[in-house]
Amino acid sequence: MNLDLEVLENQYPFELLNEKEIQDLFRNSTYEEYATNEFIIHEDQKESDIHMLISGVADSIMYRSNGKQHSIRYFYPGDLIGLMVLLTSENMRFSVRCLEPVHTLKIERSAFIKIMEDNPRFSQVVLDMLSDLTKSLYDEVKYKDSNDEGENETSLFKERTKHYMEKPTFIHSKRTIAEAAETLKIEEVEGLIVSDNNKNFEGMISYHEVVEAFMKGDSYAYVSKYMIDENFSVNEEEFIFDALSYLKHHPATIIPVMHKDQVAGILRQSSFIQIDQSVYFDLTYRISNARTVEELQELSPAYNEKFQKFIRSLIEDNMLAYHIAELITNYNDRIHKQIIQIAEDEMVDLGHGAPPINYCFLIMGSGGRKEQMISTDQDNGLILSNYETSAHKEEISMYFKRFSKRINDMLDECGFPYCSGGIMAKEKKWRKQEQEWKSSVDEWIKKLDAEEIRDFTIFMDFRPVFGDYSLAYELKKYVTEKVQHSLGLHQLLMKDTLRFKVPIQPFGRINGAGKKRMIDLKRSATMQIVNAVRIYSMKYGVEANNTVQRLTLLAQGNHFHPRDAENAKLSLHRLMLLRLHSNLQQLEEGRPLNNFVSLSKIQKQERRSLKEALNVAKRLQQVLELSYNRNRVM
Template sequence: MLESEHRTLYKKIHDQPLFKGTSNDEFTGLIAECELKYFQSSEKIIYFKTAEEGLFLILEGSAEVFIENNKGLSVLLEVLQEGEMIGFSHIAHYLGETVHPLDKHRLELEIMEDSFGLQIPASVIKKRLLDDSVREFILRKMAIRLGNVYASLGEQVKLGDEWGESEPFVRRAQDLMSSPAITIHIDASVEEIANLMIEHSISSVMVVDDANKLVGLVTEKDLVQRVIASGRTLPLKARDIMTKKLYTVSQNAYYYEVLSTFYKYGVKHLPVVEGESLVGVLTFHNLLSKRDRGSMGVLNTIEISSYGDLPIVREAIYDVLSNLIQDEISTIHTLEIITRLYDRLARHCVKLAVQSLESQGKGLPPVPFSWYQMGSGARGEQFMVTDQDHFLVYADSTNKNERKRSDKYFSLLGEEIVRHLEKAGYARCAGKMMSNEAIWRGSLSDWQNRLQTWAIKATDEHILLGYNFLSFRFLYGQSALNEHFKRMVQDQLKSSQTFLYYMALKEKDHPVPQFNESFFSLFRGKEKREMIDIKLHALFPLHHCLQILGVIKNVMGDKPLQLIEGLVDKKELSAEFADDIRHAYEVALSARIQMSWQKHLRGEKITTEIKFASIRRWQRAELKTMLDTVHSLQSRLLAKL
């Protein structure tokens, strides 16, 4: 860690209410008993093995908190963000009020992004509890937590009576929000804000202007960071400390849309609006306390599943998908939700694969590694499990013996990953684009040489490999290695313009069909008359064009919608044309999902072909507009040749 980072973290610790006000010598002594830890994204931590572990404080980053009982069942409790901590349930033990600590449950933290955390042991907590200000701080935190527990318990009992074991998928923000929202004027003082929060037992206040228009919000975190921790003495008003960049949800937004917004933006308070009017507020805890048991149960099913249980997970995800389709949730949002579940399943399979090798006596990974998905899974389009597309990257070794050991280990790991994914329902790729194949795993140097070979020998096979590779998305492993890998790929592709040229030429050989009088002549065949393959004639050209334009503009490794945003930022696409592409993408995906799902329900073979005689006139018009847009995107790419 750099010295500047070290100082910044220690200042954050000293500014925490647990340590604030201590002298430098006293603080140095206390911090020497604590343990500062760095955690990588997706890393899991078992907490509360013993009461002596004390409190755990997130200094930077965020983590999901699960509670696990003695039967091994996990339930998502909350999301910890910067400045928040867990471990208050043992305070009574530290104060001597209980002889034995709580030992019925333990907590598991899953790191959501690279994070720094501080473990504050019981020995430090006991010393600091002698300070009245610390006791008051802990009392306040415990009172809030107790209130949340009772609210959550009451809500679950109510839902149990109302819904039983059914799936209340159709609840919307207006059914979940607190209303009316507590508001305060933009010129209100900090004291007024704090008193209002205490009066209503809330953790956030909506800020409005003279026209009663929502302009910001103030949370407890804002008060701590921008008032207390900053040490500012000037009279402060709401406008000085409020969070101005707001994310809102419509009162008609489905539960899933709200949950995705919380996760996407990392916020814990969401104003609920009707048009431009503020009608309520949702907190992340509020949403979790009112969650439907079925959808959250899928997460639990994934997290606790063993190798033998993996087939059950797929069926659980299909149940969620069925309800989303039935409730007519938008295609893009449906895929966001399902992709999150599939991502968790894939990560879990990799984790189980690593554990399997360890249990076989093969040890742990000898060097850091990263695992990537390709194809529809990487693009976030995998609404049903298909075949496998993935690869492995691992760090270079310092000597031949270490290199030999790494190659052997990751060869075994690649096979274990394929085996676990196959158990979960993912068929082995017919083209063998999987990390158990030597061509789809290797060290950083191996991958650099591989990309150079593809570029120098731009054969049809290498171009096909390039198309599949360029859709990669990092899913598991070390974030630092992933960043190194992405930089290497970007640098390599910058010097491979000829390869990109040949990739673009392939698009010229496969033009997107246009919907005109001669349209059907392109598809005349004995059994394929008046048909279009939505994947071959729309989605593939769209993806290929975005991939190539993305590489040219140094935007890569993202899902299609993110690629479109990146190309707009780089001035490659106009905002208007980007909107057209987004709409075309959703039309194509919607057609594919609806058609494939109906075939799945009927037990028919899944295909991506659409027979025009089976769809309505307005659907044909949508497909025509969609194909015209993809054709325009393809023409834009070809114009660059």
């Protein structure tokens, strides 16, 4: 591909350069070609050159603090790519991904900087291109927790931030530091929200910034000069966990509480004066700051006695077991995200570079449903952006083979054992391009046999935990639409579920195996409820993963009677509670974790609860059996 320099001379802002500067700038430039989904630059690169986009469209993206990828803006022909990374703080890290085949002119970083140093007019134009609006957008995306993730986080106290937030105190950006100090004193708050309309967040100023200004003799400077526009914030509908964790380690600050893009209130330490401190906040903070597998291993539920004690306290406080399971899953998610980030860094350090294309790490099975116990193995996979047409196809494939293996190995080290069925991202079957996943779903539905049905049920409950979530959302939508209308698949799933009979006789006697009368609480009981609810969710197009959420939606759609839905939820609680008790006892006694419980060792009240839960599971299984036989006859 050729591009005459005369064209570039007339291209803004290069028209500001003289002939010699044009020659110096483009002397060592090269034309680059990228396939759809390949990265032009990646946030993990140590340094990156400047690219002028010649043809195609690219997407500027970044990772939020919760691991979710977010689109910042699109680049179009004529745009300069890489300026933000070149001219701002190294903490402002972006990636640029091709949305279609792209051609760029790559300009040496050093040459570009030299021209900026020598040509003030050109330099000023380039700096003007980096508007404050772009930086504000970065700050908002980077430090604001995503509402869709936060709203699903289980709260120890079952409360959302809007119930604890206080009225914010605003100050105009053109007020002076002296006025800010007076307002802080009068209002008796730790910080002020900077806003010119008393609605939108522009920044925050606290005693720390005010003191800094006074020490510099700058008390009559505008607030905008010293305000912080990189501030942690929460949505009013989020649970209080993350806010509490942040305030525990940043006590002399406030947290803006957002309603959409407006400030609805603030949180500070005194907002939670009635709530006891929790070890959970310390543990999650340590996870987010861990940089090695060894650090994360110590924090894993299977190894960390503080976390285990914390779970016991929740049980003693009569928290519903499926809420505890969701909390455990959220905790495990944090470990997964940190492991994936460490794996990315290791790949760079080992010379393999940053991920060449977009990907999304999936959690499946109980993790996908947010129903994990302390005893949990790995069920995961990877969706990769389509790279079939890339000239670097083999290199991309090898990169993710190494990358996924490292993730699975680190998870195993941190107390998440390898899946005995091989459902892990390091296996080629569970590491595919987006289009390959869709083709696999089509094949599964057409040719699914008894051997693969278990894998498919585990896959069905997938959800994203790190990367480009849109890949997972698109696949989830595709799967939901496909399975809803596949009667043959419904029949196979029902047949598979009916293979494992609920161990209870017509007159209520529970069947236990062996002298100790052992029962597998997961396979023989919990999964009967989970599987039945999943099949009904497939039939009626319910996209939720969590069994309790599925039951709620099925009841709202009049597909389940509300009483039946509540009975199923209560049964899940009782079965999960027994599993939690069993896991904690196994850890205390130094025994391997499993899902078995001895009927001879559980108390009378527990046996009664188990019996009632098994009856509900049996009832659901009978309903499925009737449906299966009716459809088979038809």
